[in-house]
Amino acid sequence: MKQNAVKKQLRLYPYLISALLLAAFSVSLVQADVPKPDVPKAIKGEQCVEETGFMRRNHMELLKHQRDDTLREGIRTVKHSLQGCLSCHAVKDSDGTFVSVKSEKHFCNSCHSYAAVKIDCFGCHNSKPQQQVSQRNP
Amino acid sequence: MSTSDEQSPNLQRRRFLAVSAAAAGVTLAPGVMMFEVAQARSPSEAASRDVRWGMLIDSNKCKTGCDDCVSACAKENGWANDTAPLAQKPQWIRKVNLTHKTTGHQASLPMMCQHCAEPPCVDVCPTGASMKRADGIVLVDKHICIGCRYCMMACPYKARSFVHEIVDHEDAYMPRGMGTVESCTMCVHRVDKGEMPACVESCKEQAIMFGDLNDPNSAISKRLKEYPSRQVRADLKLNTGVRYEGI
Numbered sequence: 001m002k003q004n005a006v007k008k009q010l011r012l013y014p015y016l017i018s019a020l021l022l023a024a025f026s027v028s029l030v031q032a033d034v035p036k037p038d039v040p041k042a043i044k045g046e047q048c049v050e051e052t053g054f055m056r057r058n059h060m061e062l063l064k065h066q067r068d069d070t071l072r073e074g075i076r077t078v079k080h081s082l083q084g085c086l087s088c089h090a091v092k093d094s095d096g097t098f099v100s101v102k103s104e105k106h107f108c109n110s111c112h113s114y115a116a117v118k119i120d121c122f123g124c125h126n127s128k129p130q131q132q133v134s135q136r137n138p
Numbered sequence: 139m140s141t142s143d144e145q146s147p148n149l150q151r152r153r154f155l156a157v158s159a160a161a162a163g164v165t166l167a168p169g170v171m172m173f174e175v176a177q178a179r180s181p182s183e184a185a186s187r188d189v190r191w192g193m194l195i196d197s198n199k200c201k202t203g204c205d206d207c208v209s210a211c212a213k214e215n216g217w218a219n220d221t222a223p224l225a226q227k228p229q230w231i232r233k234v235n236l237t238h239k240t241t242g243h244q245a246s247l248p249m250m251c252q253h254c255a256e257p258p259c260v261d262v263c264p265t266g267a268s269m270k271r272a273d274g275i276v277l278v279d280k281h282i283c284i285g286c287r288y289c290m291m292a293c294p295y296k297a298r299s300f301v302h303e304i305v306d307h308e309d310a311y312m313p314r315g316m317g318t319v320e321s322c323t324m325c326v327h328r329v330d331k332g333e334m335p336a337c338v339e340s341c342k343e344q345a346i347m348f349g350d351l352n353d354p355n356s357a358i359s360k361r362l363k364e365y366p367s368r369q370v371r372a373d374l375k376l377n378t379g380v381r382y383e384g385i
Contacts, residue, residue, distance in 0.1 A: 053267070067281055069184075069279075071277065071279050071281070072269060072271065072279065073183050073184040073185060073271075073272070074184055074185030074271060074272070074273070074326070074330055075181070075182060075183070076181040076330055077181050079182070123315040123316065124280055124305075124313035124314055124315030124318070125313045126313075128324050
């Protein structure tokens with residue numbers, strides 16, 4: 001009798017193990033889900049230069065157009081400029097200084113690391129709001 | 139219009155311009171000014187073909203051993219603290235000392251991009267990154283520069299340098315980046331605001347004059363008309379925007 005009971009218990013093990021595995025798997029699935037980017041709010045103003053949905057889809061086109069206009073034609077309007085973006089979408093660190101693109105908190109980084117899109121802008125451009133010449137280090 | 143103003147509105151305007159320019163520039167002698175005030179365009183206005191920016195450098199005034207223009211350029215454009223080894227250091231502008239072979243006469247002058255009207259660097263660029271703006275300023279569009287350095291080979295003035303290493307531009311202002319060619323921009327960002335290039339402003343001897351070569355009434359054009367000047371390697375017929383006196 002006793003032996004039978006042990007056998008019955010053993011027969012239950014595969015079910016138990018598979019149930020455990022399934023549970024573990026589903027937990028790991030939830031954990032692998034990358035959290036939605038936490039996009040920092042702009043430091044000034046409520047409304048971007050264009051409608052938010054339009055900006056999300058087309059900001060790169062605006063920047064590209066602006067860069068050619070500025071460098072090749074000498075048109076220096078700031079509405080769609082990179083500096084224009086940075087001056088509003090600057091993010092401050094806990095110590096009150098603006099973070100550079102090296103930080104995960106940087107406005108551009110917050111989305112671009114989520115979307116896995118590498119941007120080259122900051123290979124040359126400063127990723128912080130622009131400083132005046134007099135404020136720069138010699 | 140009243141009868142006293144009958145001359146011509148143009149003449150009136152010219153007089154007004156002459157008065158305001160004299161007030162803004164430094165008057166050395168009657169009719170000779172060290173610099174004129176560049177007229178700022180509105181930010182939405184493109185650079186105009188009617189203007190051709192140029193410089194006139196008086197090597198008689200330029201002091202041997204002084205490198206104020208070089209350090210001002212380095213500070214303005216953020217290449218002062220470049221960590222590249224000596225052979226690869228950026229040279230947007232450099233001081234050159236000349237000694238006449240027979241007379242021994244020595245002259246000192248700053249050498250940089252000569253902003254040619256027919257720039258060989260633009261001719262050879264395979265991507266169109268090397269370009270001349272409508273107002274005659276020769277630039278590198280680093281957005282499309284692939285770093286092939288053909289322009290550096292083509293330039294007779296050795297005016298361009300290549301950025302070999304990653305630039306730390308935490309606080310940089312002028313965009314500079316590894317793998318692209320760079321050179322004197324005639325401080326285009328300042329000129330567009332109506333300011334003088336950094337080297338012009340820094341020169342204590344006032345040896346560098348900046349202005350519009352296309353405007354016959356600009357101080358630089360008047361000076362060029364009055365005194366002899368030279369283009370370096372004029373034999374190449376590049377029609378340089380930077381001219382020299384005293385060499």
